[in-house]
Amino acid sequence: MSKPVLKISNVNKSFGGLQALRDINLEIEKGKVHAIIGPNGAGKSTLLNVLVGLLEPDSGSVTFNGGINVIGKSPHEINQIGLARVFQTPEIFPDLSLLDNVMIPAFSKRDGAFHFQLFRSLASETKITQEAKEVLASVGMEAKAEETAGSLSRGDKRRLELAMCLIQHPDLLLLDEPTAGMARHDTNKTIELLMQIKEGGMTKIIIEHDMHVVFSLADTISVLSQGAIIASGTPDEIRGNPIVQEAYLGGVEL
Amino acid sequence: MKRLMNIFKKQSDLTTILLFAAGVLTMPIWLDPIGANYPDLLQKFVIFGIFAVGYNILFGLTGYLSFGHAVFLGVGSYTAVWSFKLFTMNVLPAMLFATLISGLIAAAIGFVSMRRSGIYFSILTLAFAQMFYNLAYSVLIPITNGETGLQLRMHDIRIIDNYFSDPVAGLPSTELFGMSMNGYSGFYFCAVVLILAFYVAMKIFRSPFGMKLKAIKSNQHRMRYIGSDTRPYLITAFIISGMFAGLAGALLAVTDPLAGAERMQWTASGEVILMTILGGVGTLFGPLIGVGVIKYLENIFSAINEAVLHNFFSFMPLWAENLLVAITAPFVGEGWHLTLGILFMIIIIFLPGGLMEGFQKIKRRYLTISMKDSESTTKQE
Numbered sequence: 001m002s003k004p005v006l007k008i009s010n011v012n013k014s015f016g017g018l019q020a021l022r023d024i025n026l027e028i029e030k031g032k033v034h035a036i037i038g039p040n041g042a043g044k045s046t047l048l049n050v051l052v053g054l055l056e057p058d059s060g061s062v063t064f065n066g067g068i069n070v071i072g073k074s075p076h077e078i079n080q081i082g083l084a085r086v087f088q089t090p091e092i093f094p095d096l097s098l099l100d101n102v103m104i105p106a107f108s109k110r111d112g113a114f115h116f117q118l119f120r121s122l123a124s125e126t127k128i129t130q131e132a133k134e135v136l137a138s139v140g141m142e143a144k145a146e147e148t149a150g151s152l153s154r155g156d157k158r159r160l161e162l163a164m165c166l167i168q169h170p171d172l173l174l175l176d177e178p179t180a181g182m183a184r185h186d187t188n189k190t191i192e193l194l195m196q197i198k199e200g201g202m203t204k205i206i207i208e209h210d211m212h213v214v215f216s217l218a219d220t221i222s223v224l225s226q227g228a229i230i231a232s233g234t235p236d237e238i239r240g241n242p243i244v245q246e247a248y249l250g251g252v253e254l
Numbered sequence: 255m256k257r258l259m260n261i262f263k264k265q266s267d268l269t270t271i272l273l274f275a276a277g278v279l280t281m282p283i284w285l286d287p288i289g290a291n292y293p294d295l296l297q298k299f300v301i302f303g304i305f306a307v308g309y310n311i312l313f314g315l316t317g318y319l320s321f322g323h324a325v326f327l328g329v330g331s332y333t334a335v336w337s338f339k340l341f342t343m344n345v346l347p348a349m350l351f352a353t354l355i356s357g358l359i360a361a362a363i364g365f366v367s368m369r370r371s372g373i374y375f376s377i378l379t380l381a382f383a384q385m386f387y388n389l390a391y392s393v394l395i396p397i398t399n400g401e402t403g404l405q406l407r408m409h410d411i412r413i414i415d416n417y418f419s420d421p422v423a424g425l426p427s428t429e430l431f432g433m434s435m436n437g438y439s440g441f442y443f444c445a446v447v448l449i450l451a452f453y454v455a456m457k458i459f460r461s462p463f464g465m466k467l468k469a470i471k472s473n474q475h476r477m478r479y480i481g482s483d484t485r486p487y488l489i490t491a492f493i494i495s496g497m498f499a500g501l502a503g504a505l506l507a508v509t510d511p512l513a514g515a516e517r518m519q520w521t522a523s524g525e526v527i528l529m530t531i532l533g534g535v536g537t538l539f540g541p542l543i544g545v546g547v548i549k550y551l552e553n554i555f556s557a558i559n560e561a562v563l564h565n566f567f568s569f570m571p572l573w574a575e576n577l578l579v580a581i582t583a584p585f586v587g588e589g590w591h592l593t594l595g596i597l598f599m600i601i602i603i604f605l606p607g608g609l610m611e612g613f614q615k616i617k618r619r620y621l622t623i624s625m626k627d628s629e630s631t632t633k634q635e
Contacts, residue, residue: 052479079481091479093472096465104469105480107462113483116490119457121267122465164480 003066005030005172005203006051011060013046020046021057022228028172033204035214038224044207047224048176051205052085053078065171076113082171088180090157092164094150098141101149102132102163109168135167139193155186159193166197175206179213191216215239270456270538275449282438288554294509295553296441300448301505302549306529306541307448307455308498312491313527314536315464317471321376321523322363322383326356326496328390328518330503332397335404335513342414343426345435345443349504356500357493364492368485371474383523390515403514428508440509447505451498452538458494459538467491468536528594532601534610543609547597551590558586 004027013021020043028034038044049055051062053073062070068081079085084105093101106128111117136142139159144152149160158178165173178194179187187210194217198204208214214221214235221238223231231241238244278300285291290299309323330352337348367378390398398404406425415426428435435443458464470477470484477484507513516522529548534540560583567575585593605611 074483075478076481076483079479085479087479091473091476093469093476095472096468100465100469103462104465104477107466108477108481111462111482113481114486115463116486118454118461118463118494120461120463121457122460122462123266125462168480 003030004028005065006205007061007063008047008051009061009063011047011050011057011062013050013055013057020227021050022226024060024229026222026229026232028203028205029220030203031201032219033198033206033217035206035208035218035221036224037208037211037214037221042224043227044224045176046227048174048205048207051174052083079108079168079170080113083174084165084168084170084172085174086158086161086165086176086178088176090154090161092149092152092157092160094148096149097146098136098149098152098160099129099132099145101160102135102167103128105164106132106167132167135163138166138196139163153186155182155189158182158186158190162193162197166202169202171203173202173204175204175208177208178206179208179210187213267456267460271449271453274452278445278449279442281445282441288550290550290554293437293441295549296438297444297505297509298549298553299546300441300444301502301509302526302529302545303448303542304444304451304505305499305502306526306533306545307451308495308502309526310495310530310536310541311455311458311467311498312495313530314541315459315467315471316488316491318368318371318488318492319376319527320367320379320492320495321520321527322379322381322386323495323499323526324518324520324522325363325383325386326360326499327503327506327522328386328513328515329356329359330500331507331513331517332404332503333500334504334507335406335511336397338406338412338428338507338511339404339410340413342412343428344414345428345430345504345508348428348508349447349501352500352504352507353497354500356503357497360493360496360500361489364489364496368488368492380520380523383518383520387515387518387520390518398513398515401515403512406511428511435508444505444509447501451501452542455498456538463487471536528598530608532598532608534608537608537610540608540610547609548594551594551597555586555590555593556588560587562586 006026006028008024008026011021011024012019024047026034036044036047046055050057051070053070053075056071064070064081064083070078070081070083073081093104096104103125107125110128133142133145136145139162141156141159141163144156149157152160162178175194179190182190191213194206194213198217206214206217218235221233221235222229223238223241223244231238231244233241281296281299282291285296290296305323305327309320312323313319333352333355334345334348337351341347363379363382367375367382370378391400408425412426430443433439433443466477466482466487469482470487474484503513503517506517525548529544530541531544532547533542533544560579563579563582563586564575567578570578583589585596601608607614
């Protein structure tokens with residue numbers, strides 16, 4: 001077994017009397033797509049927020065890339081160590097052009113958290129401009145490069161957000177319900193895109209409601225229920241697991 | 255045609271700055287027909303131009319609305335006058351000290367205020383501004399000379415000047431290596447400073463740094479999650495715009511070596527916001543256009559009285575002349591604020607992007623028409 005990109009050990013988190021996460025242990029292998037599923041209120045978002053430093057767990061540890069501690073770091077620090085995130089509602093720069101949207105994460109990656117250099121000319125940034133165009137092309141949006149991002153459809157915003165993460169070549173990409181609130185057509189296009197990225201070998205954690213998405217993308221799946229992982233395994237194992245059927249799938253024919 | 259369009263579309267740094275310099279330096283010529291060609295007003299145009307260009311780096315790029323930028327204008331003026339009193343009447347050290355000290359104060363105010371965003375940020379900056387304004391009339395009187403204002407005096411030490419030459423009779427005037435800073439020479443000096451300041455602003459606008467500031471304005475949350483620590487960027491923008499304001503304040507003292515606290519009043523901070531919004535927030539030229547409109551109304555429109563109006567409408571029959579004078583009189587002279595207010599409302603409602611948006615619309619219409627023309631001509635061929 002290769003070294004895990006992300007290692008979550010004995011993580012607990014409670015809000016008042018509610019225990020949102022119970023003793024979570026999880027290892028994400030390099031190059032794999034790991035899906036976390038579970039009914040509403042199972043603790044999926046809490047777990048994700050712990051991973052990106054938004055929430056501090058009561059106990060336990062989260063380490064990244066062989067030992068870098070994630071807990072207590074601010075969002076920009078977590079991104080700088082190689083972890084990018086896609087949000088439930090696409091978070092883009094609505095007032096800027098698509099090309100600018102993709103160039104900015106590349107600048108952040110190159111320049112670090114803060115870089116004081118006032119007079120570098122944008123026109124001289126040919127390398128990043130070129131790279132941004134290529135990434136836009138890889139998600140099929142090169143024709144819209146000069147358009148303002150705010151006017152895009154929801155599905156296109158999601159694709160743009162993915163492009164913004166891809167240009168950073170993160171070691172781990174977190175996808176929080178990437179197809180939430182999308183029409184079937186957009187969902188299918190997003191899955192297609194994610195499949196295509198998957199072939200690139202980027203490690204991903206995907207949190208999703210849509211079973212269709214999960215079973216077509218994931219290498220391994222963990223099922224959360226009431227804050228605990230009740231099952232882990234390949235899509236086939238999960239499909240056949242009676243506990244999972246009971247807790248989540250509710251006997252739905254898959 | 256295509257080449258012409260490209261020039262319109264993306265001006266290179268060099269063409270922009272050359273066009274700008276030509277426009278600024280020829281102001282005495284093209285402002286003459288509208289009666290704005292006298293040195294005092296020209297100086298105000300360019301000095302407040304620097305103020306607004308700097309303010310736009312903060313408000314236009316990051317979207318943080320500071321309500322206390324007049325503080326830096328005041329600090330710049332006081333520092334410059336002190337430099338005249340203590341060291342030399344040469345304007346360069348005065349401008350240097352003014353810029354540095356405003357930068358330091360901006361760092362302090364920015365460090366605290368940037369802990370909050372939106373309206374809370376605005377209120378914090380306003381609170382700081384009012385604090386400085388009131389301190390200038392109380393605790394800081396030894397530095398500000400209170401209500402009288404800080405002035406030059408016969409017995410000022412002026413270490414450097416007095417070391418090299420004997421004090422002359424009468425109050426000395428500000429100079430740049432012997433060149434007096436009154437009248438047109440003062441204007442041209444300030445104009446050169448404005449051109450340099452504009453160049454700096456343009457470089458910032460067209461750099462990855464400026465792009466990151468725009469990204470913070472657009473979605474700060476996303477900016478953090480792609481790895482940028484937004485706070486130092488914001489504080490840097492605040493300091494830079496504070497330094498521009500300090501430089502403008504110093505130039506106010508250069509052209510008229512007197513500093514008073516009224517320069518720091520909140521209305522002065524409000525004025526630069528008006529200028530920026532009127533011209534076009536976040537555009538390079540917009541704030542300068544805003545400065546032009548407001549300073550023109552303030553100085554020229556306010557000087558129009560009923561006699562001038564009667565003269566203007568004298569070609570009409572007497573009853574029409576009297577009627578038109580009665581209608582227009584409230585909008586000029588003392589009533590110039592009314593004109594400004596109406597103009598401001600019209601622009602906010604119909605052109606939220608300021609006058610620059612209006613120009614862009616006209617330009618686009620013109621370009622599409624001319625493009626259709628060229629297409630139809632090629633088809634005919």
